[in-house]
Amino acid sequence: xxxxxxxxxxxxxxxxxxxxxxxxxxxxxxxxxxxxxxxxxxxxxxxxxxxxxxxxxxxxxxxxxxxxxxxxxxxxxxxxxxxxxxxxxxxxxxxxxxxxxxxxxxxxxxxxxxxxxxxxxxxxxxxxxxxxxxxxxxxxxxxxxxxxxxxxxxxxxxxxxxxxxxxxxxxxxxxxxxxxxxxxxxxxxxxxxxxxxxxxxxxxxxxxxxxxxxxxxxxxxxxxxxxxxxxxxxxxxxxxxxxxxxxxxxxxxxxxxxxxxxxxxxxxxxxxxxxxxxxxxxxxxxxxxxxxxxxxxxxxxxxxxxxxxxxxxxxxxxxxxxxxxxxxxxxxxxxxxxxxxxxxxxxxxxxxxxxxxxxxxxxxxxxxxxxxxxxxxxxxxxxxxxxxxxxxxxxxxxxxxxxxxxxxxxxxxxxxxxxxxxx
Amino acid sequence: xxxxxxxxxxxxxxxxxxxxxxxxxxxxxxxxxxxxxxxxxxxxxxxxxxxxxxxxxxxxxxxxxxxxxxxxxxxxxxxxxxxxxxxxxxxxxxxxxxxxxxxxxxxxxxxxxxxxxxxxxxxxxxxxxxxxxxxxxxxxxxxxxxxxxxxxxxxxxxxxxxxxxxxxxxxxxxxxxxxxxxxxxxxxxxxxxxxxxxxxxxxxxxxxxxxxxxxxxxxxxxxxxxxxxxxxxxxxxxxxxxxxxxxxxxxxxxxxxxxxxxxxxxxxxxxxxxxxxxxxxxxxxxxxxxxxxxxxxxxxxxxxxxxxxxxxxxxxxxxxxxxxxxxxxxxxxxxxxxxxxxxxxxxxxxxxxxxxxxxxxxxxxxxxxxxxxxxxxxxxxxxxxxxxxxxxxxxxxxxxxxxxxxxxxxxxxxxxxxxxxxxxxxxxxxxxxxxxxxxxxxxxxxxxxxxx
Numbered sequence: 045x046x047x048x049x050x051x052x053x054x055x056x057x058x059x060x061x062x063x064x065x066x067x068x069x070x071x072x073x074x075x076x077x078x079x080x081x082x083x084x085x086x087x088x089x090x091x092x093x094x095x096x097x098x099x100x101x102x103x104x105x106x107x108x109x110x111x112x113x114x115x116x117x118x119x120x121x122x123x124x125x126x127x128x129x130x131x132x133x134x135x136x137x138x139x140x141x142x143x144x145x146x147x148x149x150x151x152x153x154x155x156x157x158x159x160x161x162x163x164x165x166x167x168x169x170x171x172x173x174x175x176x177x178x179x180x181x182x183x184x185x186x187x188x189x190x191x192x193x194x195x196x197x198x199x200x201x202x203x204x205x206x207x208x209x210x211x212x213x214x215x216x217x218x219x220x221x222x223x224x225x226x227x228x229x230x231x232x233x234x235x236x237x238x239x240x241x242x243x244x245x246x247x248x249x250x251x252x253x254x255x256x257x258x259x260x261x262x263x264x265x266x267x268x269x270x271x272x273x274x275x276x277x278x279x280x281x282x283x284x285x286x287x288x289x290x291x292x293x294x295x296x297x298x299x300x301x302x303x304x305x306x307x308x309x310x311x312x313x314x315x316x317x318x319x320x321x322x323x324x325x326x327x328x329x330x331x332x333x334x335x336x337x338x339x340x341x342x343x344x345x346x347x348x349x350x351x352x353x354x355x356x357x358x359x360x361x362x363x364x365x366x367x368x369x370x371x372x373x374x375x376x377x378x379x380x381x382x383x384x385x386x387x388x389x390x391x392x393x394x395x396x397x398x399x400x401x402x403x404x405x406x407x408x409x410x411x412x413x414x415x416x417x418x419x420x421x422x423x424x425x426x427x428x429x430x431x432x433x434x435x436x437x438x439x440x441x442x443x444x445x446x447x448x449x450x451x452x453x454x455x456x457x458x459x460x461x462x463x464x465x466x467x
Numbered sequence: 468x469x470x471x472x473x474x475x476x477x478x479x480x481x482x483x484x485x486x487x488x489x490x491x492x493x494x495x496x497x498x499x500x501x502x503x504x505x506x507x508x509x510x511x512x513x514x515x516x517x518x519x520x521x522x523x524x525x526x527x528x529x530x531x532x533x534x535x536x537x538x539x540x541x542x543x544x545x546x547x548x549x550x551x552x553x554x555x556x557x558x559x560x561x562x563x564x565x566x567x568x569x570x571x572x573x574x575x576x577x578x579x580x581x582x583x584x585x586x587x588x589x590x591x592x593x594x595x596x597x598x599x600x601x602x603x604x605x606x607x608x609x610x611x612x613x614x615x616x617x618x619x620x621x622x623x624x625x626x627x628x629x630x631x632x633x634x635x636x637x638x639x640x641x642x643x644x645x646x647x648x649x650x651x652x653x654x655x656x657x658x659x660x661x662x663x664x665x666x667x668x669x670x671x672x673x674x675x676x677x678x679x680x681x682x683x684x685x686x687x688x689x690x691x692x693x694x695x696x697x698x699x700x701x702x703x704x705x706x707x708x709x710x711x712x713x714x715x716x717x718x719x720x721x722x723x724x725x726x727x728x729x730x731x732x733x734x735x736x737x738x739x740x741x742x743x744x745x746x747x748x749x750x751x752x753x754x755x756x757x758x759x760x761x762x763x764x765x766x767x768x769x770x771x772x773x774x775x776x777x778x779x780x781x782x783x784x785x786x787x788x789x790x791x792x793x794x795x796x797x798x799x800x801x802x803x804x805x806x807x808x809x810x811x812x813x814x815x816x817x818x819x820x821x822x823x824x825x826x827x828x829x830x831x832x833x834x835x836x837x838x839x840x841x842x843x844x845x846x847x848x849x850x851x852x853x854x855x856x857x858x859x860x861x862x863x864x865x866x867x868x869x870x871x872x873x874x875x876x877x878x879x880x881x882x883x884x885x886x887x888x889x890x891x892x893x894x895x896x897x898x899x900x901x902x903x904x905x906x907x908x909x910x911x912x913x914x915x916x917x918x919x
Contacts, residue, residue, distance in 0.1 A: 180802065182860055182885030192796045207858035207887045 046127025048097045050119045052105075052112045055084060055091045061113045062086050064106050065244035069119070073101045081119050084112065085244040089375065090339065099123035109243045183210040191215055200370070245339040256402035259318060263438040266395045267450045271413055271428040274460040289355060294410065295333065296358040298385060300463045301456040302408060303329050303350045306383065309449050312406040313382045316440050323405075323440055332381035332401055333361055335368045343401060344368045345381040385410065396433045405440055408453070409433035468601055471580075473499045475792055476592060476605035478584045478738060481508020483769030483781030484611035485568050490789035492575025499603060500577055501584040501594055506568040509613055509770075510778040512561055513632040518652075520557040521635055522659045522809055524548070529662035537844070548663060551638040586739030589762050607764050607792050610752060611785065612738055614731040614770035621707045622647065622727050628708060629726045631656060637724070641665050645713040645722035647705040649676035651808035653728035654688065658811050661695045668698040668720045670705050670713070677808065680865075681820055683831075687847045687867045688810045695811070733771040748773060756799045758788050766791075780804050803863075803882040805875040812848050815871050817878035818863035819853050827862050829853045830912035832904045834868045836919045839899040845869035850904040852888070854912055859887040861909070870901060877905055888912050 055062050062084035069081050080092045099121030106112055120129070181198040183191070187210055191198045194215075201218045203210035242250055274297055282291050306313035306329060314325045329350045332343040344364035349357055367373040384401040387410035398409040411431040417424035432453060436446045456462050475491050477484045480502035491498040505512060528548050534541040572579060580601065582594035592608065594601040616630040624630050629637075634656050642665065646657040649671030661667040669676065669692070676692075676699060677685045692699055704716040705725075712719040733751050735741070746753040746761035751773040758766045766788045769781030783801065790797045805817040821829035833849045834840035840848075848868025854861050864878035881891055891909040896902045903918075910916045 179855075180800075184884045185800075188800055189797070192798060192800075205885075206889060207855075207860040207885070209885045209887075 046123050046125055047102065047129045048099055048121040048123040048127040049117050049129040050081065050093075050096055050121065052084065052114050052116050052118045053093065054114055055086055055093075059086045059114060061111045061116075062091070063243060063247075064108055064110050064112055065090060067104060067108065068092075069101050069104075071101050071103060075099060075101060075121070083244075085248075089371065089373070089378075090244060093118060095119070095121070097121055097123050109241055181210055182207055187212055187215055194219055200366075202370070245342070249340050252402065253399060256399050259402060260400050261438045262397070262400060262435045263441070263443060263446060264397045264433060264435045265446055265450045266411075266431055266433045267454055268429050268431050269454045269457050270418070271430045271457065274457055275413075275428055277460050290358065290362060292354070292358050293361075294413075295361050295385065295387065296354050297457070297460065297463065298387075298408065298410065298453075299329075299331055299346065299349050299357050299361075300354060301453050302331065302383060302385070304456055304463060305449055305452040308452065309445060311445060312436070312441060312449055314405050314440075315382060315403045316405050316437060317403060318439070326382040328382070330380050330382045332384035332404070333364065334384060334386035334401075335365050337369045342368050342373075342378060343381065343384060344373055344377050345379065347377075347380065383407070388412075395431055398433060398435045400435050400437050405437040406446075406449070407435050409435070470602040470604060471499060471578075472604045473497045473578070474605065475499070475607045475609065475789075476501065476584075476603055477609045477611055478502075478592065479508060479611035479613055479769070480504075480506040480568070480572075480579070481611060481613045481769060481781065482510045482778040483613075483785040484508065484609065485572060485785075486782040487609055487611065487768065487785030487789050488572050488577040489575045490786045491792065492572070492577045494789060494793040496789065496793060498575075498577045499580055499605070500572065501580045501582060501592065501603070503581065503583045505565050506572065506579070507561075507565055511564050511568065513635065515778055516564060517557050517561055517635045518631070518655055518659075519809060520560055521553070522655060524553045524557075525659035525662040526811075532664075539844075548640070550640055550663070554636065554638055557635070584738055586743055589743060589765055607766065609785075609788055610738075610740065610760070610765065610767040610771055611769050611781065612734040612771050614733050614776055616728070617730045617732050619647070619705065619727055619729060622705060622725060624727070627722075627724045629724055631726070631728055634660075634724075634726045641723040643668075643721050643723045645670060645705075645720050645725045647713070647725060647727045648729040649673070649699065649701070650679070650728060650730065651677060651810065651814075653726065654692075654810045655808065656726060656728070657697060658692065658695065661692075661697045662811075666696070666721075668700065668713075668722065670703050670715055670720070671699070671701045672704050674702050676701065677810075677814065680814065680816060683821075684814060684816070684851070684865055684867055687812055687849075688808075688814065691811050691847065731770065731776055733773075735771060757791050757797070758784050758799065775804060775806055777804060777806060801883070802885075803879050805879045807872045807875055809872065812845065812867055812869045813872050814865070814867045815875045815878060816863075816865045817875060818861075818882045820863060820865065821851070821853055824853070824855070824862050826857055827853050827855050828912070829863075830908055832908035832911055832916070832919065834901070834904060836907070837899075837901060837904045839901050839903070840868065842899065843869065850874070850901075850908045852891075852905075852908045852912055854888055854909075859889060859913070861886050861888060861891065864905070866904070868901065874902060874905065877902060 052062060064082060065085045066083040069075055075095045076098050077096060078094045081095050083090050083092050101119060102122050103120040105116065105118040112118060182203065183198055188198065196218060198210055201210050201214055204214050205211055278292055310325045313329055314323050316323050328348045331346045331349045333346060334341060334343050346357060346360050352360060364377060381401060381404055383404055384407045386398050386407060390412055392410055392412035394411055396409045396411060398407045400407050409432065411433055413428055413430040415426045416429040418427040432450065434450050474497040477488050477500045480500045484500055485506055488498050488500045510516065528546055531543060531546040534543055580594055584592045584594050587593050590604060592603050618624055622628050631652050640660065640663045644660050644665045644667050646653040646667060646669045649669045653669060654676060657667045657669055675682060675685060676689060700717055706714040708725055711721060711723065713722045713725050735752065743762060752760055752767040752771050754760055754767050754772050758768050760767050768784035768788055770776040787797050787799060803818040805815060808814040819827060829851055831849050831851045835846045840846045845868065850866040852861060853863030861881050864881060866874055888909045891906055892913055894906065896906040907916055907918055911919065
């Protein structure tokens with residue numbers, strides 16, 4: 045028997061330490077090589093750390109929330125054969141044995157039978173190597189048939205097999221994780237209080253929000269936009285390319301409108317370094333898209349939206365959203381934004397007060413679209429209306445500029461042809 | 468005659484149609500099949516099955532004839548063949564399978580109506596006659612009308628100009644035979660007649676025989692044709708036939724008979740498909756991933772839907788369509804359709820060919836390094852794996868060699884199950900068999916080949 049120390053591996057370029065956010069094992073657990081031991085959070089993403097040996101967990105390297113330096117001991121395992129760490133001194137071992145000897149006499153313990161060998165925990169599916177773009181996911185015909193019957197898109201299911209092959213077990217896990225949670229209706233008093241440590245991504249979000257709200261005096265403008273023309277155009281484009289291209293949402297159109305609007309007002313497509321007192325106005329539009337993931341809010345960035353076509357941007361928004369949700373998003377795809385869009389779709393309410401994504405200076409909030417009566421001078425007419433709720437950093441954006449920007453967005457969206465013609 | 472009604476009407480009782488019918492019957496769908504001929508279609512009556520019978524007979528004859536020159540120490544007299552008896556034997560097999568298919572359909576509760584079907588509208592078909600024949604109303608209609616040999620305007624079928632069907636009815640081995648078209652059908656039958664003693668010339672317009680495959684894969688076939696004394700004229704166009712000579716762009720060829728195998732066209736004419744204005748894909752009926760045509764309730768399967776025109780593809784489509792009509796969640800999601808040429812040596816191809824998919828590499832294992840191939844006197848050929856470099860997934864498998872068609876099961880299974888090189892490399896393959904070459908090719912791709 046030896047002791048094997050598992051150290052925190054290099055979890056990302058330039059990362060010196062990482063926060064422990066989840067333990068997958070506890071002392072006494074039997075683990076196999078490649079089993080996930082813990083999850084740590086770097087400044088951008090959660091990373092799972094697998095075991096590099098078979099053994100029994102002796103000791104954990106810290107509590108949830110602790111910062112572990114790269115190369116620091118994460119877990120100590122007891123392993124067959126020699127370990128990679130100094131074993132406890134033999135005297136100490138003998139001493140301990142002597143102390144415990146009188147009480148424990150394993151040979152004369154008839155009440156407890158032979159202890160069953162501990163079963164190692166089932167292997168968790170590893171991170172899937174995504175198959176090359178456009179390639180079909182690898183799965184046996186029976187797995188494909190069952191996925192179809194369950195309405196599961198296999199492209200989304202992580203495969204644990206070689207080459208990312210998806211097994212029945214992977215499919216089971218996927219369905220179990222996405223299934224409707226069990227739970228009956230009870231009307232009794234519930235006095236339970238659950239304590240949830242704010243760690244990892246949630247702590248990052250909390251810090252970021254507090255900083256933005258503390259530093260930035262917000263001004264929010266809510267304006268209504270008649271969406272009929274744009275919705276007709278969107279429907280026509282989707283119909284034309286039905287089946288051959290992914291469906292266009294509103295977002296790529298809005299992105300286009302922002303690109304046009306900031307051309308006249310470059311001061312809104314900027315980052316404000318308030319420590320040095322410098323505003324960086326960017327030529328390129330790097331639009332953050334607020335995205336809800338299982339871990340919480342994250343903001344992947346469509347870089348150079350000004351250079352992409354409507355379809356390019358639509359595809360990029362979709363790709364980033366999927367990458368953010370499945371955890372494969374890269375650090376550089378989560379940084380460098382110059383303006384942000386936040387949209388809750390049908391949940392978007394009538395008006396919101398978005399928080400500027402510090403150190404940016406403007407955020408465009410999209411509220412829900414609905415048919416409302418609009419007075420045309422003679423009668424009420426049903427119109428597809430949608431509100432935009434935009435917030436600005438009032439330190440560097442005056443109310444006038446903010447209002448001009450919002451009016452520009454409104455006029456572009458109401459006359460969508462203006463989005464696609466010069467002048 | 469009163470009109471018939473059913474839930475599912477299938478036009479054509481070939482491999483696609485009859486499998487669709489049997490599966491539909493098993494699923495309790497009230498089904499009628501219409502075909503002007505006997506059950507089994509091209510495949511069973513005038514295609515796969517009879518040609519394989521003829522190829523087998525020719526091979527047996529050739530073995531005996533060439534045994535005294537072989538290294539095995541066998542001596543025997545020169546063999547003779549009564550081709551009329553061979554054809555009768557072949558017809559017997561076809562008949563047995565005919566009645567087998569008919570019985571299977573009957574057992575599944577499928578009604579069979581003999582005659583030529585013609586669409587009256589998207590839900591109605593008349594059999595024999597334009598409106599005055601038997602009218603059948605159906606909720607769903609499956610077009611499984613198959614394909615027919617393409618005729619050359621200057622070489623119309625008849626007399627000495629044969630289609631593949633005609634070639635399999637010959638009761639005497641022709642002295643000389645010109646085969647126009649060096650695809651698999653022409654080469655299979657041409658090789659058989661060469662083995663039976665005919666002087667065979669293959670005329671192919673493209674630069675290579677079997678132009679759908681790569682040169683590496685077809686080279687052993689070309690070499691064997693040469694050894695069998697078959698003349699192959701590539702890059703040559705057939706022009707006309709007169710006085711026992713086929714005129715080509717490269718001179719005349721003496722030919723008692725001319726076999727024209729320049730491809731097959733989908734049978735869409737004469738059954739009213741034009742009037743329905745179904746969306747076409749070239750000459751074929753365009754279908755989606757459920758084999759549905761552009762008109763609701765009308766499906767198409769098999770050769771009318773395009774390449775590859777293979778019986779087993781039609782069968783799989785037929786099965787899927789029956790299940791789709793029964794409301795099952797099915798979809799055409801096959802990763803690979805194996806294709807076999809019963810040339811000499813045979814060729815099997817499944818999945819991607821080298822260079823077809825980006826990011827793949829091809830690795831070859833020669834049968835010269837396979838013990839079983841040596842003991843069968845056939846060391847020509849090889850096995851080849853096409854694999855994805857990023858994750859070692861097997862994307863394609865091909866083989867050329869005597870007896871390789873049976874490997875098609877392993878090939879298709881590997882690709883359909885999503886195997887990677889390591890899976891096949893770590894699977895024990897029986898010794899001594901040709902299949903060891905499959906394992907070795909995968910090991911070789913991993914840099915771990917043992918026997919080369």
